[in-house]
Structure formats: C-alpha cells, structure tokens
Amino acid sequence: MSATGTTTGTPVLHLVTCGSVDDGKSTLIGRLLAETNSVPLDQLEYARRTRRGGSTIPIGDVDFSLLTDGLEAEREQGITIDVAYRHMNLPNGRRVLIADAPGHEQYTRNMAVAASNGDVAVLLVDAARGVRPQTHRHLTVCALMGVKTVIIAVNKMDLVDYAEPVFNEIVSVVEATAARLGVPDVRAIPMSAGAGDNVTAPTAHMHWYSGPSLLGALSGWEPVEDNSAKPFRFPVQFIVRADGNFRGYAGTVVSGEVSKGDEVVVADSGRTAVIDRIVTYGGDLQTAVTGQAVTLTLDHEVDVTRGDLIAATGPTLVQPADRFSADLVWLAEEPLAHGRSYLLVSGSRSVPATVTNVRYRLDVVSGHEHSARLLDMNDVGRVEIATDRPIPMDPYSTSRDTGGFLLVDRVTADTVAAGLTRHAMRRAFNVVPHTYDVDHDARVLMMGHPGKVVWLTGLPGSGKSSIADAAVRRLHALGVHTYVLDGDNVRAGLNKDLGFTPEDRAENVRRVAEVSKLMLDSGLVVFVALVSPYRSDRLSAKALFEPGEFLEVYIDTSVDVCAERDPKGLYAKAAAGSLPNMTGMGQVYEEPEHPDLVLHGVGDIEATVTQLTAVILGE
Template identity: 50%
Template sequence: MAHVSDLIATDIERYLEQHEKKSLLRFITCGSVDDGKSTVIGRLLYESKMLFEDQLAAIEADSKKWGTQGGDIDFALLVDGLAAEREQGITIDVAYRFFSTDRRKFIVADTPGHEQYTRNMITGASTADVAVILVDARKGVLTQTRRHSYLVSLIGIRKVVLAINKMDLVDYSQQVYNRIDEEYREFAKQIGLADITTIPLSALKGDNMTEASTQTSWYHGPTLMGFLETCEIDETRLQGDALRLPVQWVNRPNLDFRGFCGLIASGSVRPGDRVRVQPSGRESTVARIVAYGGDLAVAVAGQSVTLTLADEVDISRGDVISAADAPAEVADQFECTIVWMADEPMLPGRPYLLKLGTRTVSASVTEPKYKVNVNTMERLAAKQLELNEIGVCNIALDRAVPFDAYQANRDTGGFILIDRLTNNTVGAGMLHFALRRAHNIHLQHVDIDKSARALQKGQKPAVLWFTGLSGAGKSTIANLVEKRLHALGRHSYLLDGDNVRHGLNKDLGFTEADRVENVRRVGEVAKLMVDAGLIVLTAFISPFRAERRLARSLVADGEFIEVHVDTPLDVAESRDVKGLYKKARRGELRNFTGIDSPYEPPENPEIRIDTTELTAERAADRVIEMLRARGFIA
C-alpha cells in the first residue's frame, strides 16, 4: 500500500511540475450584446474538461431553470455568474475564468457588450495578450465591434481573433464569412491592427471550437482552441527593455539595512549595475538584490525584489529606479488618451488624483484636443468627455513624475484618474509624450519672496473666498471688508466675479466646464497676489466644491479662508437686483446656479454668514474679527 501511495504522490508531483512549467495566455472575449461571448468561454471550459461532476450537475440544473437551449446545456451559464445577468441574458461585469489544456494555461476575461459597460471592458483588456472579438454572422460588424477593436488597439493588444459566431444560423455560408472578414480588416487597418486571425464558429454546436468542422470544409485555418494553444506570446509587449522598478515600499527594519521594494516592471538588474533614481536624478550602484529565498545574482521583469544601493540616496514610495544609461523621462505635462468611465463628465481644470505606477499626484486636464467617433474614426471637437467617450487631451500634474510613453511601457505609461472626494476611478489613460513646455519652462528663483513682501506690508497674506448663490450678498460684504482693511492701512485687492468676466475671463461662458475654468483662473491669480503679500478677497458663486478645494490647495495651509454667505434660494431670488432669476425662470438664461445648475454648499467653511440673521455691516465686522484672531492683521 505504501508503494502505491508513493507512486500516486510521484504522479501528482510530476503533474504539478509539468503544470507549473506551462506558459500562461491571458485573453479577453468582447463584442456586441448577444454575440455569444459567454457561450464561447463556457464551451472552452467544457471541452478542456475543467469542470467537476458537481459543477456539471449544477450547470445542467441551471440550464433547465435559466437556459435558452430547450433543456440542453447552456454553456453561457458557466460564466454569467451574476443573477442580474441570468435574468437579462447579458453580461454586465467582467468574469474571469481559469482553465488549462495539456499545452497551456489560460485566464480569460468575459467582458460586457453594452456600450455603458465600456469601462468594464477596459479593465479586462488591460492585462490581456490576445483579444477574441466576436461577431454575430447574421449582424456583421457593428458599432460595438468597432468600439471594442479601437479600445483593444489603444490598450496595445496586437493579436486579434475575429470569431464569426453563429455560423449555423447562416447555413455556414462562405460568402457571409468573406464579407464580414473583408469589412473588419478594412476597419482594422485604420486603427493599426494587422495580426488578425478569422475563424468561423458555432459555439453552441461546437463547430471549429476544438475540432475542425465538417460544415466549413472551405475553411482551412486553426480552430479557436488550436490558435489559443499555439499562438506566440510576446512577453515584452509594451514592457520595454530598460530597467524600471517603481518603488512600492522603503524597507528599514534596522539601522543596518535600507532596501527599496517593488515589482520590476521591465528590464533586468544585477548587483553592480548603475541605476538612476527618478525624478530626483541621483545615481548609485546596486549593492544587493534581496528576495524571499535569499540574494539573487539577477532579477527580471515580473519579480518582486528589494534592492539595496551602495550610496545613501533619498528614495520614497512612487520613485522609479531606472537603468542609468536608459532612464525614464521626467515631466509634469503630457498629451494622453483618456477613456472616461464616470457618469459625471470630465471637466477641464477640475482637480483629480492621478495614479501612475506606485505614485499618486494631483492632476487636471488642461485642454481636451478632440474626442474620437469610434464608428467613423472622425476627430470631433470637445470641451469635455462624457461617460465612455474617448479623447486625446493635455494633462498637467502638480509635480514632475518619471514616465515612459504607453506604447513603450504600459506599466510606466498607463494611469488612472480618481475622484478626490469619492475615491472612485473615473478614467483610464495612456501617456503619449511630454509637452515641450514641460521641458522648456522651469521655476525661476527670486530673492524677494512672499515672507519679505508680507513683512514689508506688516500683515499675513491670505485669500478670503466668498461663495454663495447669486444675490446672497457676497460682493456687498466683500466690498465692506476691503473698506475696513483699507481704513486699517492693510494692503488688499478684491477680485469680483462680474468684474473679472469683463477682462481676464471675458472669453468664458456659463457652462459647467467654463465655470470650472473661471474659478481655476481666479485661484491662480489669487495665488500670485498672496505671493505678493496681499490679503485677497474673491466674490464668486464658485458652485462646485472640487474647484474650491483646488483654489485652497494653491496656497499654504492656513492662508485660505472660505466664507460661505449662506442665503436661502427664495431670499436670494427675492432680491434679484440684476433680474437674473426672472430670466432664468423664463428659460432665457441657461445654467443658472440654483435654478438649472447645482450649488454645492461648503461642508466646513472657516466662516458661515447667514444673511437672514446678520446685516452686511455686521457680517463684515465678523470677518475682520476673525482676521485679527488668526493674526492676519493687528
């Protein structure tokens, strides 16, 4: 018995060793709704014999309850795990499945077909080596086929299987196959897809899935499984040859050890190699490569390691250790492609968080250059991006970061945008190149700084940011505050919303995007005035919290004082000195705050003034009292 047990253990060990040595192919299935993506994956799982008896029993039961094949096995149910999907008969989330054959291991992502789930498709495609794009033989190439193909090309997938499914419903017509193949290849040329393998399928009947079908004797190419088992995997695709190690953690367990941990994104490294730390640009030599099992003589892309350096170099999370003779670029302004994933539109000037590798910085889109109509490949003018739209934009960061173009290295060239308030991912992007001005424009050192200017004036500089509805009394109170400051011999300047729109911002309208840009410009001007040592007062509706947070972030802690002039809408409307509310109610004035455009009140303002309780004079006195209490004026 012991001998038999030893044989079984040996067989298991040999099997596991062989399994471990198999290559891994990641691929996605995508296409329009009901093209049969889930059925294709279900059939592959079934044919690869990766299902246990209890799973087969469960799928047979589910097929009778949920299936659409008259009681026969509905292979799509092996993948459509969400109840909502089963009830609707569609896929609404990315479903990942693992399976294996004698030749290779696979991870497949079944991505949604509906346009509103484009963001899910991007998630599934981000790590794939091959895209299987399904087309219903009855419908041909659709808008979603083009959309997903364009996204595949953006992500950098170069191997594409055009799977023309449901051939049984067109009598396995070679003419239909040729027409769809020709139409798709013509479109693929426009987006740079050249490595295309077209396969006629019936996932339901099993034609050309794992064995050549007698129904398509005119087809002499591979089966779908045959292609997936034998296609070459480009391990360095969008990876680059030079060393890139984004630092994830600085390991300092004791005074004698200081290592820099991370996953090698590209290239290789050996002890003695010269490296450059970016963005600082400091250079050193690799002393040791520490891994779980001990020191390594060489480490390559895909390995998680800890590097120690020969010199004491200041390195933090988010820095990138690069090859000294082939470093990454460093810049703070870029051209990029952005796929917008949020219900709220992307607005130029609005601050977001940008995550690139292990580094997170503040960023804003400075200028959308155009958006792409993926059906016609036409470039359309755009001031913002809506959900699932794809655009080429300029983007600015609050500091310089190391990067590579996405087409050279996806790990150091791909990023996500995050909403600062909700922490939701709102966009995914690919860096193209640094803008020229990012290299040519540098901060100039000056000898007279903000402290010297403020000392000369005998005051502490600050921004008093008055916000509230139109008619709340912002300008009236701000004007009274400035008169009091002037009487006290203080140096100030009032930036009023209406006055600024006569000059600096006269080119802006009142759309949501223009309002964001209006506040951004005022925030930058206020920052310069604070640097001049002034007490700056601004009186703007500034309806959005995100832009007020941006204005606050431009100056030092404690220098931004948000004054919420809190007046109920009916009270503000009853004043209506300029007649704006009447115009808005008649529909003559669009995007008017409080009527057809929202106002987001401050959550924690430094001062809240209720003008139903305080007169403008008393409100001004409160502001002056607060300035004295905080030491801005004597």
C-alpha cells in the first residue's frame, strides 16, 4: 500500500482449490478463468484445438482443463504435480489469486503450501462418487493451515440429475467434519463445472437452490476475522541507514496498525520506545495499517536487529520462550529426527532449533491422534521444539505470520517442515540458568590449559579408539587433563536406551555432545570416539561450542581395511545380514566436508598421534 491508497474490504482474495484429479477441478478453474476474461484469447484458442489422449471433448469446444496445465512433464502424465498460481479478476474489481493444489494423496504437503495463505478454500466433491477420504484430508489440511472459509463445491450435479438429496447428503457429511475441525464459515454450492451450472452464473437446473454461484460467493465474500483489528505486529526485515544518522526499521505490518506517537515494544528484548516517524518513499504517514510495507523510526536508540518483532505494548504482548508446542507438516523425504538441529525460520528470524519430542501423528482423514516417534513425508503431527535462544512466537491461530515457521535442514538448506506454533511451554519460563563465580576461565587457570573437544569420527574399525587411547597417554604424560567418551562405553550406560536408527544416532550424538560440553566447561580435554556418521548431527554438535573449542577429526580409513580388521566382528555380522544398520554397510557414512584435521587410520600410530597432539596443543 502506498501513501495514496486506503483499502476497503479485501482487494486480493487468496483462494485455494482442492479436490481429487477426477473431481473436475481443472475444468472448474479453467471455466472460472475463461468466463471472467482472465485468460488471453490465444490460450483459449490453444484449449480449443489441443486434445489430450482419451479426451471426449469435441475439437472446437474449449477443454477448460487445458487452461490450467503447467509443466510439460505433467501434460505428458495428465496430472498436476505441484502448486500452480493463477489470477482472476472479478467483475467488482476484486483480484483472486488462486493457489491450485494437486489432489493426490502423496502431495498433502503441496496442499499445505496452497492453503497456507488461503482466505477461502473451494473443496470439490464429485456428486456421483460422493465424499471420499481425500475430501476429509483436504478439509483437515485447510483447517490446520488456518483457512477460515470453506466452500463445498458439489460438482458434476448433471450426472446425478441435479438431485437435491444427493447434494444434501454430501454437504451434511462434510459439514460435520468442518464442525469438528472448527472451521468458522462453511457454505455449499451445487454445480457442474462441465455444464456451467452455478460456476459464474446461477443455473435454471436446480430451483431448489437459491444461493449464489461460485463467482457470486467469491465477489461477496468478507473475512471472518479482521487482521487489522488484531494487536500490532511488525517483524523487522531490514535496517535502513541513510544520511544524517537516519536509522529506520523496514518491514510489513502483518497485523493491527500503528500510529506516530504510539508506544511499542521490541518483543525480543522487552525494550519500549515511541514511534517517531512512519517513513515511505511517498512521504511520512500518520498511521500504517495491516499489509502496508513501511519504515519505522523510534524516538530513542534501542537495540533492534533484523528478525526482531516490534509489537503493541500491553496485555497482548508475546513473551519470548525457548520451548514450544507446535504442529508440523513434514515435507522432506527424509523423516524427522529427534535431537537433530534445524534452523527455525519465521518471517525474517532464523534460530537453531531442535525437535525434542513427537507427541503424536495426526490421521488427517479420521482426525485420530496416533502415538509416533517420527514423522515421515506428508505426515502431520504435534511436537515439542526447543530453540537455542528465547524468541517471541504468537500462536498460529492468532497470526499466521508470527506464529508460522519453517524448519530448514542445515546441510542441504532444504525446507523440511512447516510449523504452526500452538503455545509456548511454561516450563521454559521457569528455567533460569544460575551463574557461578568459579567459571571456565577460573578452571582454565588452575588446570594450566584450556578445555577442548576432539571429536573423532570415522567408520567402525577405522582406529578412533586406538588413536584416542594413544593420544590420551601422550597428553597425560605432559600433565594435560583428559577424558575419553567412547561410543560403545557410553552406550553401556547413559545411552543404553538408544538403538542405531538415524534418529537414535542423532540423539546419541546430541547427548554425547552435551556431556562433552560440560566436561569442557570443567576444563578437560575431551576425546569423543564416535562413528557419528551423519554430517548434520556432527554440525549440530559443533554448534554447541565456541570457535576453537571443537576439533572435528576425520579418521579416514577405507571400508576394506576396516572390514579386514573388524576388531569387534561387526563387519562379519553385517555381511551375514544380522546387522542391517551397520555404518559403511547397510547405512551410509557421510564424510566431513570441512574437517579440522584428517588422519589416516593405517600406518605408524605414533606419527599420527604426534600430528594430532600438535594441533590440540596449538603447536
């Protein structure tokens, strides 16, 4: 919004369309676009003369479904595999942005993407085939993602002779599910996208229905909730610095409004200030409302950085916390791993976070909660999340922008999950670290050397324990205080509840890393001899430490040599098939990309140890 414009109503309506491939969704969207003059003539022409294999529509008629086709690969397969975005102009000037989500079960995640911005969902049900599991799934995902208006489009009414009882039966089933999910605004329209009934104009075929066509419903729609009436929220995106000591905070008002002279608070630090100016290119504003991108200046110097949340003061203020209950939609092919560190990204904020617990997995068809230890692709589940530092997160039900977040894999940079904050967990506020007078520096003075963590990673049998053993003997003789955390030894006690699946390995690494951090703090030089096959787990471990405290040492020994040595008989067992999770055999070992040191596990061990201790002692 510019300085010149004021908005009434909702100028841009975000619509999500969902239903199965066979429900006639492409045809419905195509007809809507065509009959609102939202497609150019040459594309209409294309839809008149092109035909897919198996199409029964005569050449010369518009095959509306062709108007919404996208990528070549999909045209070949005759299905839609990703979310497509289209625009439509309504006769009253309203713009509709359509996010078209595919109907296949395996693409629930795309459904979630499409619904994440949705104001209104059009849920297609084939009148002839009735309500199907897919219908419940899509409705559940829409409700979860915060879509407040659902229009049940009972399509293909022409195939059931426009019979009212068929319509009523379907609507009653869907309405019951919508009520259970708490969708506040549910409407239903009987239609035929193919025949053109009730799509853009009322039909004469169903006198028993007196409501609007779909186009009429979209034109007259008003939001159930008014974001501008909610508390003021302004995530800071960018610090604008200009001549004359100008320092402004650029961002978008995601809810509520703010005026010059208002007292606001930086939710992250709790510091308050007064709005001095609301700056735009076209001149200063007195008030900025929801949706406007502006730059704020404050009346006095307050520490504000990108990602901080500027908010209204008073009872609606959100407190920073570092533990949250949240729902996740798992997007990645690789399942969720407990204890693995991800980046939590919300708006412009980015903070390391760990999923500490999976409470349950949600059956998106039945609504039942099942106990689960992990989430796979397309799963939806309730989890607990711990962040590395306290951040203010609103409940998602209050604000999508300040309550929604992404989890990003720290190695591949892929978005692995979409998260919906439910609430901050109280115990987070009750844990207050105590600061002791005798600290790490004091202990370093007494020990005569700083603490360090030497993390030896490599295949089973690569020589980690032998090298650790020899290095510790050497250092001990020099008066260095050492300790060894050996994988097998730790698994005999602290980690005896853990197995060898990827998620158990992640938890194994997390616990060993935390213990070694305590030992480092006590002033010890800690050797960790752990296979730790996954790059991201090691990265998470390293993230706990200050630069220089943590040495990643890769013991580079070929799998052939390891298998021949086989000190514990593991390779023999794996070859016999009784160890499916054996690293280097059934499970992959991911070599470090940037280790601090690479040692070879073959050859003169004393020379290897000299190399290692030189690095540890900083020689």
